[in-house]
Amino acid sequence: MTDDRYTDQQTDEIDESGEEQDELYEHFALTVDKGQTPMRLDRFLTVRMEHTSRNRIQAAADSGNILVNGTAAKSSYKIKPLDRISIVMPYPRRETEIVPEHIPLEIVYEDDDLLVVDKPAGMVVHPGHGNYSGTLVNALAWHLRELPLFREGNQRAGLVHRIDKNTSGLLVVAKNELAHARLAKQFFDHTVHRRYTALVWGNLPEDEGTITGHIGRSPKDRLKMHVFADGSDGKHAVTHWRVLKRYGYATLAECRLETGRTHQIRVHMAWQGHPLFNDERYGGDRILKGTTFAKYKQFIENCFALMPRHALHARSLGFVHPRTGEELRFESALPEDFRQLVEKWDGYTASARQSLDDES
Structure with a gap:
C-alpha cells in the first residue's frame, strides 16, 4: 500500500487569514494493494488511519469528502485492488500546536x-x-x-x-x-x-x-x-x-x-x-x-x-x-x-x- 497522506496541495494563504478558499486539498491518500479483498470503505480506512474514528470517516464520506478514483464514494463502497482513495477538505493540512487561551468571544x-x-x-x-x-x-x-x-x-x-x-x-x-x-x-x-x-x-x-x-x-x-x-x-x-x-x-x-x-x-x-x-x-x-x-x-x-x-x-x-x-x-x-x-x-x-x- 502506497501512503501519500502527507502530500499537501498548493495554498493561497499569505501573511494573515484571508477570505475563504474554494479548493479541495488532499489530506490523506493511498492506493489499495493488489491482493486486497473486498471491504467496506469506512472499515478499510478505520484500520489504515491512526487516531481516526469510524464515525469521523462516515461523516466525511456522507459529505462527499472521500474520493475513490477521483469520484466521491459512500461509506458502504466496497474497495477493490488498486483503488486510489483520497480524503479531501476545503483547507490545506497543517501541523501546529494550538494553545488554548481564555479570550472572550462574542x-x-x-x-x-x-x-x-x-x-x-x-x-x-x-x-x-x-x-x-x-x-x-x-x-x-x-x-x-x-x-x-x-x-x-x-x-x-x-x-x-x-x-x-x-x-x-x-x-x-x-x-x-x-x-x-x-x-x-x-x-x-x-x-x-x-x-x-x-x-x-x-x-x-x-x-x-x-x-x-x-x-x-x-x-x-x-x-x-x-x-x-x-x-x-x-x-x-x-x-x-x-x-x-x-x-x-x-x-x-x-x-x-x-x-x-x-x-x-x-x-x-x-x-x-x-x-x-x-x-x-x-x-x-x-x-x-x-x-x-x-x-x-x-x-x-x-x-x-x-x-x-x-x-x-x-x-x-x-x-x-x-x-x-x-x-x-x-x-x-x-x-x-x-x-x-x-x-x-x-x-x-x-x-x-x-x-x-x-x-x-
Whole structure:
C-alpha cells in the first residue's frame, strides 16, 4: 500500500487569514494493494488511519469528502485492488500546536453542532505567519476544550471559512465532525449566503454590478493577491456588488461573494479602481478621490484615524443547519469604528450640499 497522506496541495494563504478558499486539498491518500479483498470503505480506512474514528470517516464520506478514483464514494463502497482513495477538505493540512487561551468571544448563536461568532477587527482567525497566539482558534480551543474535535490541538478544528484579520463580522464554527463536513461542503458548493458592507473609494459607475476575474498570488509582491484578467493564472472569482449610499468621493456598498478567494473583495475592488477605504495593502490608505483643499485632506486623515483598518464588515451569514436542515440567517450590525466612519461621511456630504445650496 502506497501512503501519500502527507502530500499537501498548493495554498493561497499569505501573511494573515484571508477570505475563504474554494479548493479541495488532499489530506490523506493511498492506493489499495493488489491482493486486497473486498471491504467496506469506512472499515478499510478505520484500520489504515491512526487516531481516526469510524464515525469521523462516515461523516466525511456522507459529505462527499472521500474520493475513490477521483469520484466521491459512500461509506458502504466496497474497495477493490488498486483503488486510489483520497480524503479531501476545503483547507490545506497543517501541523501546529494550538494553545488554548481564555479570550472572550462574542457568540451570537450556539447549539450542539455549531456556533456563530462575531469576530472583531484585529483578531486573526488561525495561527501562522507571526500570529501564533491571540487568534480565534486559540479562543475556540479554550471555549470548546471539552469537545473531542478540539482536544487534538488541530489549528483547523471547526473552521470551515475565515475572514481577514482586519475584517470584522460573522463566522460559523463546527463543533463536531458531522457539522464540519456538511458545512464545509456548503461553502465548497457556493450555497452559503454571505453579505459584506464595504466603503470603497470613488463613485461606482452603476447601482449594482458583478466583478469576474481570476485571483492568485501577485507575481511582484508575495504579500498581495492579484487579478489575472485573462484567466492565465489564479482561480476563478466572482464578486457581486450593489450601492447602498453614494458620497461622491466614496461609495458605501454591499458585496456578495459567489466564490471566496483570499482577499477577494479587496483585490477585486482595487482592480476596478475602487480600493477599500484605508486598505493599506491595496492602495486605499491615501486620498484617491476628492479635492485638494486642506479642509478635505484633514477630513480624510480624521477618517483614517477613526477607523485605522480597511472598511470591510462581514454583515450577513446564512446556511443550512448541518443536522436539522433548517435555514439559518444571522446579521451583524456595523462595529463602532465603521458606524462612526459612515456618520462622518454622512455629515461631510450633508455639509457640502448645504454649502452648495447657500451659494445658489
